[in-house]
Amino acid sequence: MDAAAQFNRINIVEFLRVHRHEGCSEWAMAGAAANGLMDMVRYLHQQVQVQRIGGSASIAAQNGHFQVFEYLCANYPPDAHDYGE
Secondary structure: OHHHHHOOOHHHHHHHHHHOOOOOOHHHHHHHHHOOOHHHHHHHHHHHOOOOOOOHHHHHHHOOOHHHHHHHHHHOOHHHHOOOO
């Protein structure tokens, strides 16, 4: 699912969400954010319900994707933005 999110394959992410239960890691959001994939970022947030986003907001900002950066900051609490343990 992580790679499908990074390459904007919402159809594959949806299939995996419905038919598999492993979910995805924070790298799915990081890949989508790095590429400025706003629809994928929204999908991961709303449908997949990604909880931890690691450095996704920072990655989006570094790549000039400020709409993605603003969305992540507005929709995730500060503790979701770290890389965890």
